[in-house]
Amino acid sequence: MSDLLEVSDLTVHFQSDAGAIEAVDHINFTIRRGEVVGLVGESGSGKSVSSFAVLRLIRRPGEVKSGSIRFDGVDLATLTEEEMRRIRGAKISMISQSPRTALNPVIPVGKQISRLFQVHEGVSGRAAEKRMLEMLDLVRIPDPKRRAAQYAHQLSGGMCQRIMIAMALATSPQLLIADEPTTGLDVSIAARILDLLRELGSKTGAAILLITHDLGVVAEICDRVVVMHAGQVVESAPVRDIFRNPAHPYTRALVGSIPRVDRDVTMMPIPGSVPSLLNPPPGCRYASRCDHVTEECRITRPSLVLRATDHAVACHHAEDLQAKGVAA
Amino acid sequence: MSSAAPNIASKPAQRSLVWRRIRRNPLSFGALCVIVLIILAAIFAPIVAPYDPDLPDAMTAFESVSWAHPLGTDMYGRDQLSRIIYAARVDLTVAFAATALAVAVGAVFGAMVGYAGGWVDNVAMRVVDAVMAFPAFVLAMGITAALGNSTVNVALAISITQVPAYLRLIRGEMLRIREMEYADAARTVGNPPWRIVFIHLLPNCLPPLIVQATLAMGFALLTMAALSFIGLGIKPPQAEWGVMTAEGAAQIVTGEWWLFLFPGLAIMITVLAFNLVGDGLRDFLDPRMRGIR
Numbered sequence: 001m002s003d004l005l006e007v008s009d010l011t012v013h014f015q016s017d018a019g020a021i022e023a024v025d026h027i028n029f030t031i032r033r034g035e036v037v038g039l040v041g042e043s044g045s046g047k048s049v050s051s052f053a054v055l056r057l058i059r060r061p062g063e064v065k066s067g068s069i070r071f072d073g074v075d076l077a078t079l080t081e082e083e084m085r086r087i088r089g090a091k092i093s094m095i096s097q098s099p100r101t102a103l104n105p106v107i108p109v110g111k112q113i114s115r116l117f118q119v120h121e122g123v124s125g126r127a128a129e130k131r132m133l134e135m136l137d138l139v140r141i142p143d144p145k146r147r148a149a150q151y152a153h154q155l156s157g158g159m160c161q162r163i164m165i166a167m168a169l170a171t172s173p174q175l176l177i178a179d180e181p182t183t184g185l186d187v188s189i190a191a192r193i194l195d196l197l198r199e200l201g202s203k204t205g206a207a208i209l210l211i212t213h214d215l216g217v218v219a220e221i222c223d224r225v226v227v228m229h230a231g232q233v234v235e236s237a238p239v240r241d242i243f244r245n246p247a248h249p250y251t252r253a254l255v256g257s258i259p260r261v262d263r264d265v266t267m268m269p270i271p272g273s274v275p276s277l278l279n280p281p282p283g284c285r286y287a288s289r290c291d292h293v294t295e296e297c298r299i300t301r302p303s304l305v306l307r308a309t310d311h312a313v314a315c316h317h318a319e320d321l322q323a324k325g326v327a328a
Numbered sequence: 329m330s331s332a333a334p335n336i337a338s339k340p341a342q343r344s345l346v347w348r349r350i351r352r353n354p355l356s357f358g359a360l361c362v363i364v365l366i367i368l369a370a371i372f373a374p375i376v377a378p379y380d381p382d383l384p385d386a387m388t389a390f391e392s393v394s395w396a397h398p399l400g401t402d403m404y405g406r407d408q409l410s411r412i413i414y415a416a417r418v419d420l421t422v423a424f425a426a427t428a429l430a431v432a433v434g435a436v437f438g439a440m441v442g443y444a445g446g447w448v449d450n451v452a453m454r455v456v457d458a459v460m461a462f463p464a465f466v467l468a469m470g471i472t473a474a475l476g477n478s479t480v481n482v483a484l485a486i487s488i489t490q491v492p493a494y495l496r497l498i499r500g501e502m503l504r505i506r507e508m509e510y511a512d513a514a515r516t517v518g519n520p521p522w523r524i525v526f527i528h529l530l531p532n533c534l535p536p537l538i539v540q541a542t543l544a545m546g547f548a549l550l551t552m553a554a555l556s557f558i559g560l561g562i563k564p565p566q567a568e569w570g571v572m573t574a575e576g577a578a579q580i581v582t583g584e585w586w587l588f589l590f591p592g593l594a595i596m597i598t599v600l601a602f603n604l605v606g607d608g609l610r611d612f613l614d615p616r617m618r619g620i621r
Contacts, residue, residue, distance in 0.1 A: 055516055057512070057515055057516065085518045085519075085520060086518060087518065088515070088516055088517060088518035089516065089517030089518035089519075090518060093516065093517060094513075094516040094517075096509055096512065096513055096516070097509075098509060101508065101509040101510065102509040102510050102512070102513040103510060103513070104510040104513075104514070104528055104532070105510070105532065106531040106532055106534075107527075107528070107531070115527075116517055119517075119518065119519060119520075119523070120518065167517065
């Protein structure tokens with residue numbers, strides 16, 4: 001099966017008074033049909049920007065500098081704005097970070113979903129409403145008729161997120177981008193939302209790009225993981241390999257920073273923070289935070305190299321490190 | 329929130345909430361009652377007015393306040409009270425039409441300009457600055473003087489002077505609201521730009537617009553009365569507050585005080601009422617109170 005989404009060499013810059021900020025720097029990743037891919041990284045590592053770039057919604061002062069995004073075999077850059085608009089929401093849809101503020105405060109939530117059917121499928125108002133109620137039922141909103149007539153501020157956070165998911169899946173997209181879908185929700189609600197996502201994803205055959213900084217979430221529902229740091233992809237691998245056999249020092253540090261209650265190991269926070277993306281250093285962008293840094297790291301930038309099947313790493317010392325195990 | 333939870337936003341509860349908040353501001357509520365009374369009087373003028381407003385009666389010219397003519401009569405013996413009541417029809421209609429037109433034009437263009445941003449926004453704002461550089465009243469005078477002072481032209485003139493204010497208001501709101509997450513969300517689901525602007529975002533700009541429009545109703549009324557007063561508004565045989573005040577002003581020296589006082593009071597009370605209601609609405613529609621509605 002061919003890849004559903006193929007991002008290659010994507011670079012996004014933001015112009016600021018001080019110069020260009022390289023928010024996303026030559027990144028590559030793919031998503032296969034029906035796959036759940038986790039896009040992981042700290043705040044400011046370019047996760048959300050990448051997803052907006054996929055929808056071609058980067059706005060001033062941001063600008064896509066290079067790279068191509070192929071969706072279902074079509075280069076999205078070649079489409080007209082009108083064609084792109086028909087893909088957004090219909091073939092690629094997105095769940096946003098904060099469901100409550102992403103819902104329009106002056107339109108009843110049900111109407112926001114049923115309008116999608118009208119915009120993308122041109123069905124009548126009554127048919128759209130019927131399908132909207134089915135969607136609400138699908139995401140397990142109790143008493144859908146009453147909820148549909150309510151406004152975002154009258155619903156709880158979990159409820160709003162369900163509405164967002166219903167909205168995102170309404171037009172049976174092939175790719176669902178979920179941008180930190182569980183931030184701001186308490187743990188039990190978050191777990192239920194994730195279950196719902198996974199279940200609906202496999203039911204509708206939609207691939208999911210899950211953007212998160214929470215490796216716990218990744219372990220729970222992802223098939224494959226793409227790790228980003230400072231606007232670059234540092235490692236991509238099946239979820240099992242990421243936890244069992246991480247190769248990049250940053251991934252190792254991320255895995256090491258998961259709090260464990262089942263084992264007597266100290267949680268290891270990662271020192272430092274994401275370097276400034278305004279005139280970043282020429283070498284590896286993780287060099288200033290890395291324990292294994294050598295002279296080579298500071299001078300030449302490691303490229304993303306396939307180490308094993310499906311396991312790519314961007315580090316000069318990946319081989320040595322992997323041999324040493326996860327002891328990071 | 330489970331489905332078994334009591335519905336906190338049930339209709340009767342909502343109504344009592346609105347009622348309670350209205351009562352918290354008795355002045356504005358009183359002003360609203362005054363406006364409703366004036367509107368009712370204007371609509372039912374033929375029933376409410378004791379006399380025909382345009383019927384001259386040589387026998388009763390220049391009669392002072394009396395039981396037969398509570399607000400006196402003018403130089404043609406027309407009943408002042410009836411004329412004031414009938415004048416409310418013209419005054420309110422023109423003020424409302426002018427405001428509605430200005431709001432519609434200002435909101436549509438303001439929304440588009442604000443959403444587009446960039447050079448479109450820059451050009452539009454400089455045009456707005458240019459129009460606003462004229463004193464509004466002088467501009468209105470110029471327009472009616474140039475186009476001729478028919479009722480429609482008066483409404484048009486007033487509305488032209490007001491469009492820039494709405495345009496700027498809505499443009500400012502739009503600049504803020506287009507950065508909201510629900511604007512992004514509307515884009516991510518593939519809405520065409522016109523749907524995003526007019527269906528998703530513009531309704532969110534309405535509260536300040538409503539307040540501004542209410543306050544502007546009073547201003548429109550005042551502009552119109554002033555235009556009529558100097559002879560560039562509604563023309564004399566027609567009963568209109570500004571016209572009547574002008575006619576009455578001529579009689580001050582001869583002591584017929586009721587002729588200018590009562591139409592003047594009508595203008596003052598109505599303008600004040602609109603301003604008080606606008607003020608109350610501002611409190612009522614405060615974004616921080618939106619949750620209760």
